[in-house]
Amino acid sequence: MSPSLRIAGPILRDIPMRTNQVPKSSSSARSIRTSDWWRSAAMSIRTRPPDRLGLGFERERVPERATNRSDDMGRLNGKVALVTGAARGQGRSHAVRMAEEGADIIALDICQDIESNKYALSRSSDLAETAKLVEAFDRRIVTFQADVREPREIRDAIAQGIAQLGQLDIVVANAGICPLGAGPVQAFADVIDVNLNGVINTIHAALPHLRAGASIIATGSVAAFLTGTTDNPASGPGGAGYSFAKRTVAAFINDLALALAPYSIRANAVHPTNCNTPMLQSEPMYAIFRPDLEHPTREDAEVAFPAMNSMPVGYVEPVDISNAIVYLASDEARYVTGQQLRIDAGAVIKARPFDKP
Numbered sequence: 245m246s247p248s249l250r251i252a253g254p255i256l257r258d259i260p261m262r263t264n265q266v267p268k269s270s271s272s273a274r275s276i277r278t279s280d281w282w283r284s285a286a287m288s289i290r291t292r293p294p295d296r297l298g299l300g301f302e303r304e305r306v307p308e309r310a311t312n313r314s315d316d317m318g319r320l321n322g323k324v325a326l327v328t329g330a331a332r333g334q335g336r337s338h339a340v341r342m343a344e345e346g347a348d349i350i351a352l353d354i355c356q357d358i359e360s361n362k363y364a365l366s367r368s369s370d371l372a373e374t375a376k377l378v379e380a381f382d383r384r385i386v387t388f389q390a391d392v393r394e395p396r397e398i399r400d401a402i403a404q405g406i407a408q409l410g411q412l413d414i415v416v417a418n419a420g421i422c423p424l425g426a427g428p429v430q431a432f433a434d435v436i437d438v439n440l441n442g443v444i445n446t447i448h449a450a451l452p453h454l455r456a457g458a459s460i461i462a463t464g465s466v467a468a469f470l471t472g473t474t475d476n477p478a479s480g481p482g483g484a485g486y487s488f489a490k491r492t493v494a495a496f497i498n499d500l501a502l503a504l505a506p507y508s509i510r511a512n513a514v515h516p517t518n519c520n521t522p523m524l525q526s527e528p529m530y531a532i533f534r535p536d537l538e539h540p541t542r543e544d545a546e547v548a549f550p551a552m553n554s555m556p557v558g559y560v561e562p563v564d565i566s567n568a569i570v571y572l573a574s575d576e577a578r579y580v581t582g583q584q585l586r587i588d589a590g591a592v593i594k595a596r597p598f599d600k601p
């Protein structure tokens with residue numbers, strides 16, 4: 245495990261998060277957000293640039309506002325967040341989006357492949373890029389190459405992160421793999437080790453450091469609620485393990501929330517539908533969406549992705565999940581706990597009849 249502390253610099257950086265799923269004609273789209281609302285709601289309401297919401301605008305530069313933080317209170321100011329799987333995809337987006345809202349970041353990622361998982365995982369250069377993107381928001385970040393399957397590595401990372409950043413307020417247990425396809429059977433064990441045990445390891449390692457007001461968020465999947473997705477026989481033992489892990493993460497968060505509620509520590513899960521990350525944009529995933537083709541490409545799969553959702557998109561963007569993470573992490577959600585928040589473009593309502601709440 246190799247720790248490094250990075251202190252933020254004032255450089256503007258590109259943020260590679262945008263979507264092309266909503267037509268650019270959505271120019272009227274605007275979002276009002278509250279900033280530090282419990283102190284000064286009326287003063288803080290303002291309009292966000294639409295490109296920051298991932299609504300199809302092309303702008304890629306970090307706006308000047310981001311480096312001028314003195315008069316700009318973020319929704320996570322003064323908080324420190326741990327993010328696993330932070331080198332790329334949703335984890336990177338969560339780290340960057342939380343930094344944008346004022347949080348300092350402890351970022352952890354394996355930065356190497358797992359054999360049964362048939363697409364490449366991150367590299368240390370990816371984690372370094374996350375660090376640069378966080379620094380562009382004038383926040384501090386400590387990065388660790390560590391494996392969520394190894395409790396000691398997570399404990400060490402957290403201890404060193406807290407030694408440098410002072411505290412821990414937010415835990416985002418996001419790291420995951422998706423080893424779809426025929427065999428090896430080892431894929432079943434590996435995906436449960438990472439996607440379930442890794443989530444539990446992360447949260448258990450963090451618990452001794454959390455105080456009243458802390459927020460835990462685990463990444464599940466709509467696979468927790470649906471049959472015939474990753475648990476489809478074509479998805480193999482890794483797919484079956486993926487569904488089991490995500491269902492069990494949902495149950496774990498439910499019971500954890502109950503256990504932590506008396507201490508005013510919250511626990512919630514987010515459940516994405518297809519999300520535009522390297523996990524989705526991978527050959528094993530293309531093969532699941534296009535079983536009719538021998539070597540389907542991204543283009544082939546793009547046609548099939550929307551079948552998952554009831555809204556007319558093939559996938560959501562990482563920032564769509566990150567916006568939910570920011571809310572759940574913030575004091576705006578101070579009494580929100582035990583939630584299973586689906587960010588799924590209507591995937592579950594399409595496939596499942598309404599259950600009594």
Ligand SMILES: NC(=O)c1ccc[n+]([C@@H]2O[C@H](COP(=O)([O-])OP(=O)(O)OC[C@H]3O[C@@H](n4cnc5c(N)ncnc54)[C@H](O)[C@@H]3O)[C@@H](O)[C@H]2O)c1
Pocket residue numbers: 328329330331332333334335352353354355356365366367390391392393418419420421422438439442463464465466515516517518519520521522523524
């Ligand atoms: N992409 C989707 O369509 C989708 C849909 C639903 C849920 N999810 C879930 O979202 C989460 C994030 O995935 P993503 O879409 O960003 O994929 P991704 O592959 O882009 O990112 C996952 C990150 O986790 C890291 N990682 C994997 N194993 C690790 C380990 N043992 N220890 C530490 N880090 C590890 C990888 O190196 C990678 O950086 C996962 O839990 C995934 O199951 C993804």
